[in-house]
Amino acid sequence: MKNTRFSLAAFALLGSAALQPAHAAPGVIDAPQVATCPAPVPEATRCYTGEDGAGAFYWIAIPRDWNRVLVMHAHGGPETGPPRPQRSEDDLKRWAITVKAGNAWAGSTYRRGGYGVTMAAEDTERLRQIFVRHFGQPRRTLLHGQSYGAGVAAKAAELYAPVHGAKSPYDGLLLTSGVLGGGNAAYDFRLDLRVVYQYACGNHPRPDEVQYPLWTGLPMDSTLTRADLAARVKDCTGVGTPVAQRTPEQIARLKTILSVVKIQERSLLGHLTWATWLFQDLVQKRLDGRNPFGNVGVVYQGSADDAALNAGVARYAADPQAKGALAVDSQPTGRTALPTLGLHAIDDPTAFVELESAYRSIRDAAGTGELLVQSFSSEREHSYLSDSEYPALFAALLDWIDKGEKPTPESLAQRCATLKARYDTDGKNGCHIQPGWQAPALDSRVPPRNP
Incomplete structure (x- = not known):
């Protein structure tokens, strides 16, 4: 996206073809460079850094016993300063649990600071192409959006949907602590x-x-x-x-x-x-x-x-x-065929949990509500929830994709409990999913605007 200012004409065009990629990915100027993995990424993991050719930096981590699943991570924020390589490294350290569960991980800083959901979705897709070019096609590719990044991932799932019989580059969508429903x-x-x-x-x-x-x-x-x-x-x-x-x-x-x-x-x-x-x-x-x-x-x-x-x-x-x-830049249409899981803390102090009801309404209106399973935890955090919960969500999403076994909040809570001994090594996290809880309407938290 050469012009990073919102263009109404361009957005009108995007809105009329919301299932098409907004722009072709620019060329890559260099190959990923070998880097020392930061703790707590598991030992024997291969780590790489680079610049994507459009101004964004990235980190990639591939575990020794890679399960051939790639998790593309869309980070929260957005940051208001210029892109920093350290941002992506910090994200990798925070989400090291993804690599501990056997998945490869890749995360972009996005090409510039400031707001731009569609831009960030394009940057995430560009990094996925870099990964495939240098490390091969994964068996499965999951989109994981965190906070603001959940809106980015939801947008990417729609921009890069199947076109003319072509397969989507993504197989499933995980949205955690999501700033959803559009800016x-x-x-x-x-x-x-x-x-x-x-x-x-x-x-x-x-x-x-x-x-x-x-x-x-x-x-x-x-x-x-x-x-x-x-x-x-x-x-x-x-x-x-x-x-x-x-x-x-x-x-x-x-x-x-x-x-x-x-x-x-x-x-x-x-x-x-x-x-x-x-x-x-x-x-x-x-x-x-x-x-x-x-x-x-x-x-x-x-x-x-x-x-x-x-x-x-x-x-x-x-x-x-x-x-x-x-709205055109940031609001999802709900038109995605990807199985989608969500997890949100009920007492999230940053992204209101009621935003989940806004996203549910969008998916239901688009006729894709059956492909969305939302879960809620009794935690009071935003930036990171329990170590045990993320592997449970990744595994459940893969079973849904591979076996057709659609999870429920109850089954997610049970799966988390079975994984607790493996991932909750310090005894401080545990599993907190509350199967019977549903998010109230956003209007109950934020006074409605005039139409």
Whole structure:
């Protein structure tokens, strides 16, 4: 993708041919280079690094007793800085369990920092082609998307679907802690956070600073740092100091923000950071300064005085073209023939578990709901769940592909229990899948927008 700015014309074309690859993969400028595998990747694993010819870096790991299954990993984020080789190495270390289970692993940094789901899907496919070119065709290839990467993997599953009788390069899809349903649905609440935070605190921006629409994230010439933002949050809400040291005013302001936006204290600063620098990248660099997020007509609830809150928060109308461009880039159509498994922590502090219901609705509307099995765990984490759960999901997905044995949340929990002794070596993880649990509707967590 030579032009990394969202193009409405290009997205309209992509939307009319959503099952076709968006672009041909550029040529590769060098072969994978042998590298020393980082711990905790198992010993005797072969590791390689390289650059994909389009600006993305990658790591590849192939275990000694490779089972001929390749797991293409789409990482979370996105990062707002330029691509870093260290990012892919860090992903490999975090997901070493994939290699311990006998699978090869490959992960791209994506070709540039910032938002771009379709771009990242293309980068993932380019890396898969590099792997096949240098290491041969795997028996099976699975797409594993984590967090933001789950949206990337869902998009890749649709972009590289079978065309004119050709087989898809992917055999199955695993989505964990997924930011699903498209960027519009996933990030609306961060506009809510910006306007509610500003109503309560009034320091982002401060009254003596340049005032700007909060959906722009931050002016491009701003010198605000992440440490500065943390200091402002601490000053307003007391976050970062012991509860006993917070003033009554700080406690009241924090309660308003958390209750109305329905987030946890531990994730407040993280969400506000994304709603600052990611919004800056998305809106000003990718959408030509147009606003994809709106809150006109949204009714906020949960404060001590909701009438005053709703009268006092800033209101913005979304630009239809910007909203459409973001949707075409990031929102899945649901049109995929790949067996799909999902795992999401019920108390995920970063990606609302209710996003799973949005993805379920998309798959059901597309007629592919029967190919989606979602599971939920009683964990309170986002970036990584139990060691035992991932091998169970990989194995269940392969049995579904190879044997036609569609898993259920109950069978996933049972399979995890059988693998616990092998993979839960430190006794700290275990299996936490809750078979009877279902995700509530996203509207129960994020107030609905006007049509």
